Amino acid sequence: MAGSAVRQALEDGLVVAWRNLKRVPRIPELAVFAILQSIMFVLLFAFVFGGAIPLPGGASYREYLMPGIFAQTIVFATATTAIGMTDDLSKGILDRFRSLPMARSAVLSGRTLSDVVYNGGILIVLMLSGLAVGWRVHTSVPEFLAGVGLLLLFAFVMAWIGVWLGLTLRTVEVTQQVSFTVLFPLTFLSNVFVPTQSLPWWLRPLAEWNPVSALTAATRHLWGNPNPFAASGLPAEHPIELTLIWVVVLLAIFAPLGVWRYRSMSR
Numbered sequence: 001m002a003g004s005a006v007r008q009a010l011e012d013g014l015v016v017a018w019r020n021l022k023r024v025p026r027i028p029e030l031a032v033f034a035i036l037q038s039i040m041f042v043l044l045f046a047f048v049f050g051g052a053i054p055l056p057g058g059a060s061y062r063e064y065l066m067p068g069i070f071a072q073t074i075v076f077a078t079a080t081t082a083i084g085m086t087d088d089l090s091k092g093i094l095d096r097f098r099s100l101p102m103a104r105s106a107v108l109s110g111r112t113l114s115d116v117v118y119n120g121g122i123l124i125v126l127m128l129s130g131l132a133v134g135w136r137v138h139t140s141v142p143e144f145l146a147g148v149g150l151l152l153l154f155a156f157v158m159a160w161i162g163v164w165l166g167l168t169l170r171t172v173e174v175t176q177q178v179s180f181t182v183l184f185p186l187t188f189l190s191n192v193f194v195p196t197q198s199l200p201w202w203l204r205p206l207a208e209w210n211p212v213s214a215l216t217a218a219t220r221h222l223w224g225n226p227n228p229f230a231a232s233g234l235p236a237e238h239p240i241e242l243t244l245i246w247v248v249v250l251l252a253i254f255a256p257l258g259v260w261r262y263r264s265m266s267r
Contacts, residue, residue, distance in 0.1 A: 008103055009103035009105050009106060009109070010109075012102040012103045012105075012106030012110070013103070013105065013106040013109035013110045013113060014110070014113070015102075015106065015110065016097075016106045016107055016109070016110025016111065016114075017109075017110040017111075017113040017114040017117070018110075018114075019110070019114075020084070020110060020111060020114035020115075020118075021114045021117060021118065024118065030080070031118070031121070031122065034073075034076075034077070034080065034122055035122055035125050035126070037076075038069055038072070038073045038076075038122070038126050038129075039126070039129050041069055041072065042065070042066070042069055042126075042129055042130070042133060043133075045065055045193055046061070046062050046065055046133050046134075047133075049193075050062065050065070053193070053194055053195075053198075055195060055226055055228060056195070056197070056226075056228045057226075059226035059228075060134065060226065061226075062130075062133050062134040062135055063134065063135050063136060063225045063226055064195075064220070064225060064226040064227075065135075065193070066126075066127075066130040066133075066135035066225070067147075067216050067219040067220045067223065067225055068190075068191065068192030068193060068216045069126060069130070069192070070123060070126060070127075070151055070216075070219065071151070071154075071187075071192060071212055071215045071216040071219065072187045072192050072212070073119070073122060073123065073126060074119060074123075074151055074154050074155045074158060074215070075158055075183055075186060075187055075212055076183055076187070077115060077118075077119050077122075077155060077158060077159070077162075078158040078159070078161050078162040078165070078179060078183060079162065079175075079176065079179035079180060079183060080115065080118075080162070081111065081112075081115050081158070081159045081161075081162025081163060081165075081166060082161075082162040082163075082165035082166035082169070082175050082178075082179050083166065083172055083175050083176055083179070084111065084115075084162075084166065085111065085162065085163055085165075085166025085167055086166045086167075086169055086170070086171065086172050086175040087172055089166070089167065089170075089265075090170070090171065090172065094107060094262075094265070104262070104263075105259075107262065108163055108258060108259065108262060111159065111163060112156055112159040112160060112163065115155065115159040115162070116152055116155050116156050116159060119151075119152070119155040120152055120155075123148070123151060123152075135225075137223045137224065137225075138223065138224030138225070139222060139223055139224045143222045143223065143224075144222070144223060146222050147218070147219040147222040147223050150215065150218055150219060150222070150240070150243060151215070151219065153247055154211075154215050154243070154247060156251075157246075157247050157250045157251050157254070160250075160251060160254045160255045160258050161250065161254045162179075163254075163258040163262075164254050164257045164258040164261060165178065165179060167258065167261040167262055167265065168261060186210065186211075186212055187212055189203065189206060189207055189210060190207050190210045190212040190213040190216065191207060191208070191210075191213045191216055191217060191229075192212060192213070192216055195228045195229075196208050196213070196228075196229060197228065197229075204231070208229065208231070208233075208235040208236070209235055209242075211243070211246035211250065213235065214235060214239050214242040214243040214246055215243050215246075217229070217235065217236075217239035217243075218239040218240045218242075218243040220239075221239050221240065222240070227239075
């Protein structure tokens with residue numbers, strides 16, 4: 001019976017994930033503007049600000065930039081998840097799901113799975129854009145795939161944060177404002193666009209221990225891209241391990257919060 005229940009929950013989750021992914025071709029603006037926003041950051045920083053941001057040893061700023069853009073895109077996708085959950089909630093779609101003979105976990109697992117697939121598609125487009133502006137991977141194929149896997153794993157975690165936000169906030173407008181109010185400082189107070197050496201001494205520890213910085217540094221390390229740090233320590237010497245620690249911590253916090261919030265709405 002337990003195996004049958006798990007199999008049913010997985011099947012229902014895949015159905016919900018497919019339902020969410022079918023919205024992309026029906027509303028292509030969602031993906032188009034998400035991609036355009038990230039490409040805008042690439043062009044803006046690579047060609048406008050890149051010449052004014054020196055790197056130690058004269059390393060290529062564009063190769064430094066692109067892993068940060070990938071990480072920023074993954075983090076910003078939290079807002080997409082949150083807005084989608086709030087929109088479904090406000091339209092009564094979640095109530096309809098609860099009235100169907102389906103596993104309750106399918107709504108949340110389907111949402112997080114579909115957002116990981118959605119972000120994977122956006123990453124492919126961004127990587128092609130990065131190749132066009134001069135970004136390269138200087139390591140092996142397994143290391144490249146490990147970096148991609150780390151990005152998608154982090155996307156899964158951020159989707160759970162979006163689920164919790166989307167179920168907690170009541171309107172799409174508020175969800176959008178709150179999401180970006182939280183996400184912008186998280187991405188800009190990091191090593192995404194500038195080396196942490198350029199920050200005031202009191203901000204450097206915050207930036208280097210930032211989960212976004214850890215993810216960015218981990219992918220730079222795996223792909224052989226410039227990866228300067230202001231000081232030695234765990235963030236500088238073990239960015240992959242630190243990223244995995246952040247994944248476990250954030251998932252342990254926000255997945256139960258999202259499930260609790262969804263169950264409390266069902267009572």
